[in-house]
Structures are given as C-alpha cells and as structure tokens.
Amino acid sequence: MPQNPDDLLADWNRRVRQQTETTLELSRRMEQVDASAQSADRDVTVTVDHSGGLTALALTHEAP
Numbered sequence: 001m002p003q004n005p006d007d008l009l010a011d012w013n014r015r016v017r018q019q020t021e022t023t024l025e026l027s028r029r030m031e032q033v034d035a036s037a038q039s040a041d042r043d044v045t046v047t048v049d050h051s052g053g054l055t056a057l058a059l060t061h062e063a064p
Contacts, residue, residue, distance in 0.1 A: 034055060036047040043063040047056035 030050050033050045034047055036045060036056075038045045041062075043060045045056070045058040046054065049055050
C-alpha cells in the first residue's frame, strides 16, 4: 500500500535528525578520549589525545 509522500519525507527527516544527533554525541565523546602508555621500566609515560596529539610526557630522574 503506497504511503503519503509527505509522511515518507517527514519520517526520513526525523531519521536524519536522529542520526545527526547520535553522530554529534559520538564526536563529542571521542574528543574526550585519551590514552597513556608507559615504558617497561616505568621511566617514561606518554599521553595522547583523541587525534594522537601529545598531551603529557613524564620522565623519571632515571630516564635516559
């Protein structure tokens, strides 16, 4: 049974808005992600942000 084109368009617009909101929320959350790694001897610790940019570097007195 064919549907009203206006109803189809309204439903499509609703789904696009919902998907856009979901994508924006995911993007906001991803911007808050960071990661840290530490050397095996624990002399060096590096932290990077969501894009891989260095945000912190910690060296102990024993670090080469």
